[in-house]
Amino acid sequence: MQPAAFALSIDGRLVRTPETADVINPATEEVICAVPLASKAHLDEAVHAAQVAFKSWRERPLADRQRLVSALGDALEQHHERFVELLITEQGKARAGAEWEIGGAIHWCREIARQSLEDEVVEQDGDEQIISRHTPIGVIGAITPWNFPVLLAIWKVAPALVAGNTMVLKPSPFTPLCTLLLGELANQILPPGVLNVLSGGNELGQWITEHPGIGKISFTGSTETGKRVMQSASVNLKRLTLELGGNDPAIVLADVDAKAIAKDLFWAAFSNSAQFCVACKRLYVHEAVYDDVARELVAYAHTVRMGNGMQPGVDLGPLQNRMQYEKVKDLLQDCQINQQRFLIGGEASAAKGYFIPVTIIDNPPDDARCVTEEAFGPVLPLLRFSDVEEVIARANGTDFGLAASVWSNDLEEAQRIARRLEAGTVWINHAHQFSPHIAFGGHKTSGLGIENSLHGLAEYTNIQTVLQKAGH
Ligand code: NAD
Numbered sequence: 001m002q003p004a005a006f007a008l009s010i011d012g013r014l015v016r017t018p019e020t021a022d023v024i025n026p027a028t029e030e031v032i033c034a035v036p037l038a039s040k041a042h043l044d045e046a047v048h049a050a051q052v053a054f055k056s057w058r059e060r061p062l063a064d065r066q067r068l069v070s071a072l073g074d075a076l077e078q079h080h081e082r083f084v085e086l087l088i089t090e091q092g093k094a095r096a097g098a099e100w101e102i103g104g105a106i107h108w109c110r111e112i113a114r115q116s117l118e119d120e121v122v123e124q125d126g127d128e129q130i131i132s133r134h135t136p137i138g139v140i141g142a143i144t145p146w147n148f149p150v151l152l153a154i155w156k157v158a159p160a161l162v163a164g165n166t167m168v169l170k171p172s173p174f175t176p177l178c179t180l181l182l183g184e185l186a187n188q189i190l191p192p193g194v195l196n197v198l199s200g201g202n203e204l205g206q207w208i209t210e211h212p213g214i215g216k217i218s219f220t221g222s223t224e225t226g227k228r229v230m231q232s233a234s235v236n237l238k239r240l241t242l243e244l245g246g247n248d249p250a251i252v253l254a255d256v257d258a259k260a261i262a263k264d265l266f267w268a269a270f271s272n273s274a275q276f277c278v279a280c281k282r283l284y285v286h287e288a289v290y291d292d293v294a295r296e297l298v299a300y301a302h303t304v305r306m307g308n309g310m311q312p313g314v315d316l317g318p319l320q321n322r323m324q325y326e327k328v329k330d331l332l333q334d335c336q337i338n339q340q341r342f343l344i345g346g347e348a349s350a351a352k353g354y355f356i357p358v359t360i361i362d363n364p365p366d367d368a369r370c371v372t373e374e375a376f377g378p379v380l381p382l383l384r385f386s387d388v389e390e391v392i393a394r395a396n397g398t399d400f401g402l403a404a405s406v407w408s409n410d411l412e413e414a415q416r417i418a419r420r421l422e423a424g425t426v427w428i429n430h431a432h433q434f435s436p437h438i439a440f441g442g443h444k445t446s447g448l449g450i451e452n453s454l455h456g457l458a459e460y461t462n463i464q465t466v467l468q469k470a471g472h
Helices: 040-057 062-078 080-091 095-112 149-162 177-187 202-210 223-236 258-274 290-301 322-337 388-396 411-420 453-458
Strands: 008-010 013-015 020-025 030-036 120-125 128-136 139-143 166-170 195-197 216-220 239-243 248-252 280-286 341-344 359-362 379-385 403-407 425-428 461-469
Touching: 008 040, 008 177, 013 177, 020 080, 030 177, 040 139, 040 166, 040 195, 040 202, 062 080, 062 095, 062 149, 062 177, 080 095, 080 149, 080 177, 095 149, 139 149, 139 202, 149 166, 149 177, 149 216, 149 453, 166 202, 177 195, 202 216, 202 223, 216 223, 223 239, 248 258, 248 388, 258 280, 258 290, 258 379, 258 403, 280 290, 280 388, 290 341, 290 359, 290 379, 322 379, 379 388, 388 411, 403 411, 411 425
Parallel strands: 139 166, 139 216, 166 195, 216 239, 248 280, 248 403, 280 379, 359 379, 403 425
Antiparallel strands: 008 013, 008 195, 020 030, 120 128, 128 461, 341 359
């Protein structure tokens, strides 16, 4: 076993551990380096440090906390290239995707640092006043997945800290490196204990959710794990934000220009090799344009290059880990067994790395696994429809409700459909538009609560109502 090249960050210090685990480059299947495995004692130490730091962090002027969160963005920018290369190496994404993610993280730090929650005077009657204010919760436990390890961590770190909380952050065991590096940089910017970063296995996630010293869990990951998080977080009634899985529909109406939208549709489905919670995972196309859309999508797919993200000209990388690779291969096998027709792709590559080629399936039945399951890999079912009412019902016919999109030149009709879709976000004629100022969250089993915007900031607070009367 190699010595760990990265360290935990606890109370502003770098901490090495006797136990380590290897991190694998998914494009080569080679070991990148070893990372520390935090024990329960490390978690206790980190929570204690965060509790101590909370006492003074919450009292610091808001402008100070905002300045320091913004400085975290500056540090990311100063180390931009190092983060981009590390992200490509550990996550597998192509350079453009890595630059988008690191650029996004910098932007989020700076923009969230401009947000604040004002006290609200609910009632003023003579010498009596009722005020609602936001108070920080305490120590936040943040748990992130492996598809966008940096951006999704910053979506939690920035608002939690601006709102006056401190944090213990745990990245996915598959992609811990950038997050550990972020912790290292934060040690030079933030007061000790404000942001602690611990890498470890899934059990560390469970210990965090059970820890009595933590007041809230902000979790991004699968719905299955989200349910477990909710269960263990009940020990001390932790506050919860859960950003979970999706099986997002896109609905393409009869009046579109297939050639004009093919590129956008392609990226709506296949960005980050479709390891995207809000990837379009079911593409419903009106029968009048079905063949045109299928042809144009396949034509565009042929222009896209998959490979090792470190090589120039590569647009899409491998799946991030072997487990996911095997899961998607199993899904492809199911398509083959059920004699579904591939318009493109369908066979995993025999080369080294967890590569699954872009795969589009021609009108499988609604109960096929590639339609009902969240593939989280580049396998897209193209589904024919003839009636708008019917397609709305099919789009909503899932327990998920993360995002959706509607594609049409008739904006009114698209809006009418959007209103009836059971999803936290609906895009019309585009996809994947996010902003620190736009609320994002799932309906149904896609999640609980909101990230981003003032709604997201408010989720890192409790509401305190003060009812006051002038003294006699
Ligand atoms: P996952 O649920 O397997 O893991 C997510 C995180 O939870 C990891 O850090 C993991 O170590 C930790 N974990 C595992 N078991 C735990 C437990 N019992 N208690 C606490 N933590 C535990 O998810 P993943 O495979 O890393 O990510 C893919 C999933 O994430 C997909 O379903 C995807 O749709 C979803 N996702 C959702 C969003 C969103 O914003 N809604 C964004 C990205 C990914």
